Amino acid sequence: MGAGAAGLATAIFLRRSTPARSVLLLDGARSPGAKILVSGGSRCNVTNVAVSERDFWGGRSTIVRRVLRALPVAETIDFFREIGVPLHEEAGGKLFPDSNRARDVLSALLREAAAVGVTLVTGCRVTDIVRRTADTTDNARFRIITSRGDLRAHAVVLATGGLSLPKSGSDGAGLAIAARLGHTIVPTTPALDALRLAPSDPLHRALSGVSQEVELAVRIEGAIAIRLTGALLWTHFGASGPVAMNASRHWLRAQIEKRDVSIAVSFCPGEQLNGVDARWTRLAGEHPKQAVQTTLATIVPSAVATALLDALAIDGRATLAHFSRDDRRRLSRALVEWPLPVAGTRGYQYAEATAGGVAVTEIDPATMESRLCPGLYLVGEMLDVDGRIGGFNFQWAWSSGFAAGRGLALQPPPGIPSA
Ligand SMILES: Cc1cc2nc3c(=O)[nH]c(=O)nc-3n(C[C@H](O)[C@H](O)[C@H](O)COP(=O)(O)OP(=O)(O)OC[C@H]3O[C@@H](n4cnc5c(N)ncnc54)[C@H](O)[C@@H]3O)c2cc1C
The missing domain is CATH 3.50.50.60 (FAD/NAD(P)-binding domain)
Known part of the structure; x- marks a missing residue:
């Protein structure tokens, strides 16, 4: 049957x-x-x-x-x-x-x-x-x-x-x-469902329609359970695209098992915090007069660069020569570990x-x-x-x-x- x-x-x-x-x-x-x-x-x-x-x-x-x-x-x-x-x-x-x-x-x-x-x-x-x-x-x-x-x-x-x-x-x-x-x-x-993000997330509405390659890290009880790479599509309700959809079942399984679960995005798949931070330092040496926003737009889509800088309250017009160490570290961390406040998924009607x-x-x-x-x-x-x-x-x-x-x-x- x-x-x-x-x-x-x-x-x-x-x-x-x-x-x-x-x-x-x-x-x-x-x-x-x-x-x-x-x-x-x-x-x-x-x-x-x-x-x-x-x-x-x-x-x-x-x-x-x-x-x-x-x-x-x-x-x-x-x-x-x-x-x-x-x-x-x-x-x-x-x-x-x-x-x-x-x-x-x-x-x-x-x-x-x-x-x-x-x-x-x-x-x-x-x-x-x-x-x-x-x-x-x-x-x-x-x-x-x-x-x-x-x-x-x-x-x-x-x-x-x-x-x-x-x-x-x-x-x-x-x-x-x-x-x-x-x-x-x-x-x-x-499974294979889009992720709904809490309204507090500053990115998804601003970026609705933007797609980018990312790595998602699903943490369960504090330990990385799985890393997934692929295209993420920001939407008016949250995050879709293959990588978000692949992640959905891991988040939902942890939820029904009543285990603590979180998902973070890396906008620089495969890279570590120190590597990304060192890249900024190197770029500052090579292009001291280049604006932070312009430089960031060579790493992520331009709309994502703007939204990230807004969310972090970093002035993207600052030149790399004047990019403070503190802001540089905050931006580097955001690039490799941006927390997604997952509120749920869209449900069986969409999965x-x-x-x-x-x-x-x-x-x-x-x-x-x-x-x-x-x-x-x-x-x-x-x-x-x-x-x-x-x-x-x-x-x-x-x-x-x-x-x-x-x-x-x-x-x-x-x-x-x-x-
Ligand atoms: C929007 C969407 C896009 C997808 N795209 C892809 C894709 O591109 N590639 C891919 O690999 N997978 C894709 N999938 C997943 C894939 O479609 C399913 O995994 C696959 O169809 C499952 O096949 P199935 O025969 O097991 O079940 P189903 O396709 O769900 O078929 C079950 C059948 O059983 C019948 N049925 C149910 N209950 C009863 C009952 N009590 N009495 C009589 N009949 C009953 C239903 O009417 C239905 O015809 C997609 C799924 C969706 C929803």
């Missing part, structure tokens, strides 16, 4: 390997694949040239690695080429369809699903799945309760996504079903992914079959795995779908789903 990226992949790969197997794909939405359509700015960042377990958080890295290996990137590219969606590479190794149209990705998946004989039923919401006792003559292990009546099936795949973008049809109902079937749900939070979900230790990574409920398979975003921005979440959907398709193909002969 769930005809998003992971459900479609599972159904296609299962039918491709065992055409005799009857596959019924149910989706609560009238038009499935809404997230594929909106993804990557409607261009769909299908995957990335280099994907490894290090691109994911949550879960357990050895399990993530095994699942990714089921369908590596090269084979994913081949698969999309085969179904008429050649991909090309862009900055950061991101792979997009040559047509730059997410609609083409979804259409090709739906076309391939139909071609291999998947029966897709839309507008059919699953409200529960109940295990049946083994006495049945039809060999169906599950009763599937849907908005359009009950079904029976030998095996069931849960591919209902997480909680992000609930209007797409992914609202966490599948997680509740997994929990009722005995699974542990690692508490969920939005591109969900952190948390079904505990992956309860899944066999070779087949995606539940270790607790034989015949139940779980794939995609509903698992406790979330990737960073760059095509990784879709790769997780394709790879876990492939592994499940392969696993289901190995199942002993099933009963036939019946209405």
Whole structure:
């Protein structure tokens, strides 16, 4: 159930390997694949040239690695080429369809699903799945309760996504079903979400629309938990762009764990306070008559230079020769460690992914079959795995779908789903 990226992949790969197997794909939405359509700015960042377990958080890295290996990137590219969606590479190794149209990705998946004989039923919401006792003559292990009546099936795949973008049809109902079937749900939070900053932050409103390369340091209980680099986009509400969105899940996880968390920006990625300070001293020797503001605008975008100097109450017209040691040190520190007063994130309506979900230790990574409920398979975003921005979440959907398709193909002969 769930005809998003992971459900479609599972159904296609299962039918491709065992055409005799009857596959019924149910989706609560009238038009499935809404997230594929909106993804990557409607261009769909299908995957990335280099994907490894290090691109994911949550879960357990050895399990993530095994699942990714089921369908590596090269084979994913081949698969999309085969179904008429050649991909090309862009900055950061991101792979997009040559047509730059997410609609083409979804259409090709739906076309391939139909071609291999998947029966897709839309507008059919699953409200529960109940295990049946083994006495049945039809060999169906599950009763599937849907908005359009009950079904029976030998095996069931849960591919209902997480909680992000609930209007797409992914609202966490599948997680509740997994929990009722005995699974542990690692508490969920939005992931890949923009950061809301407190009104006291002097930068974001002044800089709304400005983008720059930065490094974010996420500190938990005083120690640096992770450093992330990339583009930060200042907005009227706070900070967005890939680096802020990647940071969001770390901030939110610490919050739900009630741990002290803070995020600081370095406008000079990879540099230390002493190095930046020494740079100012050197520049003062080389260009004593140059204004502080002019010099700062060679390090950060000009609008950021103005906003930083305003926030620090430093006169940017002063020449480097007259730049006081105290102001120089304050500016150097601000450049490497500018605290972001994070007030929260924008929430599931805006988040591109969900952190948390079904505990992956309860899944066999070779087949995606539940270790607790034989015949139940779980794939995609509903698992406790979330990737960073760059095509990784879709790769997780394709790879876990492939592994499940392969696993289901190995199942002993099933009963036939019946209405
Ligand atoms: C705005 C946005 C942009 C994104 N861009 C990218 C990108 O460019 N690259 C990338 O890698 N990732 C991107 N992502 C993340 C990516 O879209 C998801 O990780 C991926 O779609 C998850 O696939 P899934 O099949 O597991 O879940 P989903 O895509 O959420 O699909 C779940 C399906 O299950 C159905 N469903 C849910 N509950 C039920 C039920 N009870 N009964 C029946 N059906 C049900 C839903 O209707 C839905 O069709 C983006 C996400 C968003 C929100």
